[in-house]
Each structure stands twice: as structure tokens, then as C-alpha cells.
Ligand SMILES: [Ca+2]
């Protein structure tokens with residue numbers, strides 16, 4: 031449904047349904063839902079987000095002076111693409127951007143800013159897309175890409191009627207703009223019980239390990255309690271070693287937090303997550319920011335300092351953001367609560383972004399950017415004297431599916447509607 035064709039009558043009807051049937055699927059967050067809430071004016075009740083955090087982490091670096099929030103401008107880099115969903119770089123000095131398209135292609139924007147017609151990779155025939163939240167989600171280049179020519183993708187496949195999450199390794203051919211279709215090695219694959227909540231992000235941490243965001247598997251409210259179970263890969267951030275030795279698949283780092291815990295999956299780095307669609311590492315500090323999509327009340331940003339040794343429990347489905355989930359009280363012992371939440375008057379599906387560490391726009395330095403996929407709002411977050419402050423930069427017309435950096439740390443957003451934009455002040 032095009033939001034511009036959306037009538038006020040339909041809007042009232044949706045509000046009626048949501049307010050009357052305030053449960054389950056009516057409140058379900060669908061990452062690729064059309065923008066039915068765009069331009070709503072706070073009609074939907076917003077929960078009171080009273081934080082009772084017992085373990086809210088603090089930032090690694092605290093600025094001593096507090097500059098005013100800058101204004102931002104979004105410059106078009108490419109448009110007319112088919113469902114661009116992620117952007118990143120290869121770190122090989124070529125200054126190319128790699129833009130994943132949801133249906134299974136990776137496109138190149140060359141060092142001169144030109145979108146190349148021929149895809150870097152086309153695995154449309156292997157990607158299950160585009161029901162619900164299925165598709166190609168993200169690409170991550172090896173930290174040693176210049177020597178290994180290896181990169182990784184995260185997508186959904188369907189095998190014998192079973193939807194699978196798949197992490198695969200590919201190698202680039204002698205032509206740096208063409209990947210080898212025959213080089214695919216499946217690194218990790220597991221069943222998806224439903225087509226929504228498949229996580230998405232993959233990224234190498236400062237430690238050289240591959241971090242993988244998985245969703246709780248889907249349905250509504252985490253019916254299998256996967257977020258809190260250490261026996262499943264669902265509802266987690268995973269951390270695996272895909273690069274050392276000669277792994278056909280992967281190995282589990284010996285210092286992962288649940289190695290040696292009976293019954294626990296050693297791949298787990300952090301748990302209690304619902305659908306951490308996007309996370310990132312601050313390239314300067316190594317701190318990790320996670321945008322976890324909420325159920326029916328709150329979207330959240332969680333923070334993990336670079337000093338973390340893993341094992342954080344981010345609360346789902348005991349809690350949704352800073353609120354007990356389906357309960358008035360809950361045991362919050364040991365939970366790591368978000369550094370920031372927002373409610374339904376501002377958006378319904380958070381897209382975690384990046385800390386700006388580029389050199390072109392000093393006013394953006396150190397700000398963590400994030401957005402709401404559905405409303406298009408783009409915010410900044412920064413830690414001032416131990417307190418996280420947020421600021422809305424713009425209410426954009428875009429379905430912000432991702433943020434991403436180029437090799438120099440300049441920041442981009444991806445609009446699933448077709449464009450890639452550079453963020454500047
Ligand atoms: Ca799923």
C-alpha cells in the first residue's frame with residue numbers, strides 16, 4: 031500500500047482495530063510492513079517508559095563539552111534500486127560501497143559514486159524472498175579481505191518447505207567487481223519456525239570474530255521463549271570464528287560466555303533479544319549498539335561496552351524495552367536494560383545505526399545514529415556526563431532499512447524504497 035493513497039478513513043479504522051484488540055498480531059511488528067502509521071499524530075497511546083534499570087551501561091568516553099546538536103542533510107548517492115536493504119564496504123582501499131538488495135543481489139557503487147549495472151553477486155535463486163521478513167539481510171567483508179577475498183552473507187532459504195536462516199561465505203573472482211557464484215560455503219544454517227523475526231545483521235567485531243543477529247524465530251510474543259533459552263540460537267547475538275585455521279564452517283571462540291555451560295549453545299554471545307535487526311560496532315571505541323525491534327509498546331537501543339565479555343541478557347521476553355512484558359511486575363535481576371526506548375507515537379520498528387566516525391563532518395563526530403523503519407524518523411544518541419541524550423534530526427520520507435559506513439567512516443542510510451543517501455551536516 032502506498033502511504034500517499036492512504037486515506038483518513040482507513041487510518042481511523044486501523045486505530046480502531048488496534049485500540050480495540052490490543053493484543054498479539056494486531057500489535058505485531060513487521061519489519062517490512064508498509065508505513066501505515068506514517069503521519070499519525072500520537073493517537074495511539076504511548077506507554078510510560080519508566081526505567082528501573084539495574085544495569086544500564088555507560089559510555090566508554092564522555093565528552094567534557096556538549097556541542098549543540100547539528101542539523102543533518104541526506105544527499106542521494108543512488109536511487110531506483112530494487113529494495114536496497116544494507117550498505118557496507120570491503121575495506122580494501124577501493125572506496126566502493128556494496129549495497130545488498132533484499133531479493134538476493136549485491137550491487138557496487140564505485141569509488142566515483144557510480145552505481146554499477148552488473149551485480150557483484152546475484153543469488154536470487156538461493157534466497158527465499160519476499161514474504162513477511164524473508165530475504166537477503168546483510169553482507170560482511172572479512173577483516174582480511176585484501177588477502178582472503180572472502181565475504182559473508184546472511185539470508186533466508188527454503189529447503190523442503192522449511193525456512194532456514196543461512197550464513198554463507200563467498201570468494202571474489204579475479205575481477206574485483208564480480209563474486210564467484212560457485213564459491214558458496216554454508217557456514218551456519220538453522221531452522222526458522224516462522225517467516226518473521228529472523229534478525230539480520232552480521233558484522234566482524236574488533237576481535238575479528240563474526241557477530242550474527244538472530245531473531246526470536248517469530249510468531250508474536252516469542253511463543254517458544256527462545257529469547258531466554260540458552261539451548262537455541264534464536265533470539266541472540268552469536269559470536270563465531272570463521273576466519274582462523276581453515277574452517278569449512280566455523281569454530282566457537284573458547285572465551286564465549288556459555289562455553290562449558292551444560293546444554294547451552296556455545297555460539298551465544300548475548301541473549302534476551304526479540305529481533306535485533308541491526309547492530310554495529312563503534313569503529314573507534316569498539317562499543318556495540320543494538321537496535322532491538324519491539325513487540326507492541328517500545329523500540330529499544332541497547333549498548334554493550336567494548337570491555338564486555340559477553341553473556342548479557344537483554345531481557346526479552348521478560349521485558350519489552352524498559353517495561354515488563356505482559357505483566358505489571360517482573361524479576362529484572364541480571365537483565366541489561368536499554369539505554370534508550372521510544373513508543374508508538376514515534377515509530378514501530380527500530381533500525382539501529384552507527385556511531386559517526388568520519389572525517390568530513392566534525393559536527394557529527396561521536397553521535398550514534400538510528401531510525402524508525404516505518405515512520406522514517408532519524409535520531410541521534412550521545413552520552414553526556416553519564417546520561418544518554420537523544421535528538422530527532424528529521425522525520426524523513428524513507429523506509430530506513432539500514433545505516434552503513436564507507437571505508438573512511440562516512441555514514442549512509444538505505445531506504446528500502448530504492449535509495450542510498452549520505453548523511454552530512
Ligand atoms: Ca523467523
Ligand SMILES: [Ca+2]
Pocket residue numbers: 302322330344345346349350351366367368
Ligand atoms: Ca531488551
